[in-house]
Amino acid sequence: MWELIRVNKRNSILLLGAMGTVLLLLGFIIGGAFAGPQAGWIGMLIATVIWLVMMMVSLSSGDQILLASSKAVPVTPEVHPMLFNVVEEMTIAANMPKMPKVYIINDPAPNAFACGRNPETASVAVTAGLLAKLNRDELQGVVAHEISHILHRDILFVTLAGVMLGSIVLISQIFLRGMFYSSMGSRRRYSSSRGEGGGQAQAIMMIVAIVFAILAPILTQLLYFALSRKREYLADAGGARLTRYPEGLASALEKIAGSNINMEAANKVTAPMYIANPFRGKKAMNLYSTHPPAEERIRILRNMSHGAAYIDYEKSYESVTKRSPVVPASALKPEEVSIREGSGESKSTQTAKQQARQVGDLMRTVSAFAFLTCSGCGLKMKIPPEFAGDKVKCPRCKKVVSVRK
Numbered sequence: 001m002w003e004l005i006r007v008n009k010r011n012s013i014l015l016l017g018a019m020g021t022v023l024l025l026l027g028f029i030i031g032g033a034f035a036g037p038q039a040g041w042i043g044m045l046i047a048t049v050i051w052l053v054m055m056m057v058s059l060s061s062g063d064q065i066l067l068a069s070s071k072a073v074p075v076t077p078e079v080h081p082m083l084f085n086v087v088e089e090m091t092i093a094a095n096m097p098k099m100p101k102v103y104i105i106n107d108p109a110p111n112a113f114a115c116g117r118n119p120e121t122a123s124v125a126v127t128a129g130l131l132a133k134l135n136r137d138e139l140q141g142v143v144a145h146e147i148s149h150i151l152h153r154d155i156l157f158v159t160l161a162g163v164m165l166g167s168i169v170l171i172s173q174i175f176l177r178g179m180f181y182s183s184m185g186s187r188r189r190y191s192s193s194r195g196e197g198g199g200q201a202q203a204i205m206m207i208v209a210i211v212f213a214i215l216a217p218i219l220t221q222l223l224y225f226a227l228s229r230k231r232e233y234l235a236d237a238g239g240a241r242l243t244r245y246p247e248g249l250a251s252a253l254e255k256i257a258g259s260n261i262n263m264e265a266a267n268k269v270t271a272p273m274y275i276a277n278p279f280r281g282k283k284a285m286n287l288y289s290t291h292p293p294a295e296e297r298i299r300i301l302r303n304m305s306h307g308a309a310y311i312d313y314e315k316s317y318e319s320v321t322k323r324s325p326v327v328p329a330s331a332l333k334p335e336e337v338s339i340r341e342g343s344g345e346s347k348s349t350q351t352a353k354q355q356a357r358q359v360g361d362l363m364r365t366v367s368a369f370a371f372l373t374c375s376g377c378g379l380k381m382k383i384p385p386e387f388a389g390d391k392v393k394c395p396r397c398k399k400v401v402s403v404r405k
Contacts, residue, residue, distance in 0.1 A: 015157075019164040019220050023047055026168060026216050030175050033209035051167040058163045063115040063123060063155075066273070070113075071265045072103035072125040073366050080104065080131060080362070086140050087124055090147045093242045100124045100150065104366045109263035110134070110256045113273040114146035115155050122150045127263070128362040133255050137342050141239055141249030145275055148238025154231050158273055165220055172213040179210065228272045229292045233326045235275075236297055237313035244308045244340045250301035257294035296321065309337040372401050 024044050031043015058065075077084040084102060091099040096119050103125035105111075110130040116122035124146050126139075134142065149155055240246040256276045266278035272290040303316040311334060314327040372381045372392065376399035383392060383403055391400050 016160055016164060019161065019168070020051075022216050022220055023051060023164060023168050023171070026171055026212060029205070029209045029212050030171065033206045047167070047171055050171060051164065054163045054167055054170075055160070058159055059117060062159050062163070063117065063121065066115050066270055067103055067123060067125060069267065070105055070125060070270055071107070072105045072123075075102055075104050075366060079365055082136060083126065083131060083139065083143075086136065086143050087147075090140065090144050090242055093144075094147050094151055096147070096151070098122075100147070104128060104131070104362070105265050106366055107263055107265040109261040109278065110259050111263055111266070111274045111276060111278050112142050112146055113270070113275065114149045115159075115273060116150065117156055117159065118153070119150050122155060124150075127265075128366065129259070129261065130256070131362060133259070134252055135343075137243075137245060137248035138252035138255065140243050141245065141252045142275055144242040145235045145239035145249060147242060148235040149231070151238060152231070152234060154235065157231070158228070162272075165217070168220055169217045172217050175209065175213050179206075225272070225290055228290055230326060232275075232291055232297070233300075233317065236301060237310050237317075237327060240301060240304060240308045240313060241310060241337055244337060245342060246301040246304045246308055246339065247342060250298045253294050253298050253301075257298075304339070307337050308339050309335045311335070312337070372403065374399055374401055 024047060027043040027045070027047025028040040029043070031046070032038075032040035034043070075083075083104075087102055088099055098120050100114065100116070100119075100122040101124070103123055105125055105127045107127045108129040110127055110133045112124070112126040112130055114122060114124050124143060126142070130142065131139070236249060239249050243249070253276060263274075263278035266274065271278055274291075276294055277289070277291045300313070300316045300320045303320055304312050306312055306315075310327050311332045314325055314332055317323075317326050372383060373379070374381065374394040374397060376394060377397040379394055379396045381392065381394065381401070387403065390403050392403055393400050
């Protein structure tokens with residue numbers, strides 16, 4: 001485990017160094033394009049200040065911003081005891097110093113993510129749709145996957161790399177939009193008293209800046225997505241190792257990928273954080289994919305027939321994908337992690353209508369709805385938290401029922 005964390009940290013530093021170089025070059029080129037080569041250092045300084053401000057905001061409250069933008073609500077064990085029990089189990093199995101905070105996202109699409117700066121400040125968020133659709137073994141696999149992200153320090157990497165990428169995109173957009181709205185001023189600047197040679201040099205510098213401002217966000221995003229996909233494989237390996245039951249995670253991914261519900265709470269910024277692509281219709285892997293193909297991940301997990309250690313996952317990965325190793329060699333130490341039997345618990349007997357009703361009830365519980373049962377006809381009534389009265393009339397039998405808040 002520690003070898004994997006060390007390699008992850010090294011790769012994160014290399015990626016952040018590459019993205020930082022692109023950020024500084026972007027600032028230098030844009031500064032030089034506007035006011036000559038001597039002003040490139042000023043542009044570099046401005047780019048650094050923008051990145052530092054965004055970084056401080058992200059490190060101080062980035063996880064809360066991500067949770068709020070995903071409409072995640074903190075919950076207590078009373079809301080969903082099994083979820084808390086599974087998170088506690090995986091925290092103990094991972095030997096983490098503190099149990100992550102638990103959130104539920106009021107969204108019917110099945111998915112989950114983890115965020116935070118470190119294991120001490122981490123949070124795990126799952127959707128109401130996930131809780132209604134998965135059995136205990138499958139939920140355990142998903143939570144173990146997210147706990148692995150926390151252990152591997154992926155959540156910090158996503159925060160830092162996301163802020164760096166956001167800074168590059170922000171500076172590029174400001175420059176390109178500024179160019180669009182001040183084209184007349186730019187032409188006047190090029191024909192100024194610098195002379196014909198100086199004007200041509202400035203024009204060339206401006207063209208270079210425009211090209212770099214367009215390409216820089218694209219190239220850094222491709223690199224970010226490529227490493228994000230690799231980290232999903234590693235989290236799958238870690239999740240299988242923690243649960244000792246690869247089929248649980250494989251079955252969960254199958255249900256998540258098979259869902260035809262588009263996730264409303266997700267956006268382009270938070271999409272790489274989820275266990276699977278939250279947007280439907282984007283299953284095939286390409287340069288712009290935030291996740292590996294779910295079908296491939298499932299085949300790898302189900303091919304782990306001899307054990308649940310990292311080395312077992314690596315052998316299965318190479319057998320299925322025919323690609324170069326994904327688990328660092330330093331983490332492939334021989335260890336005996338036997339595969340356990342599943343609990344046999346299943347939700348396959350639930351109809352789609354029953355699952356939809358369960359999702360709705362859970363979403364209302366998270367939103368602090370009150371649930372009342374009419375003593376006259378047995379109708380279950382759902383009272384919204386903003387309801388101001390102390391009594392409600394049953395719509396079926398017209399009996400008046402007291403509202404206890």
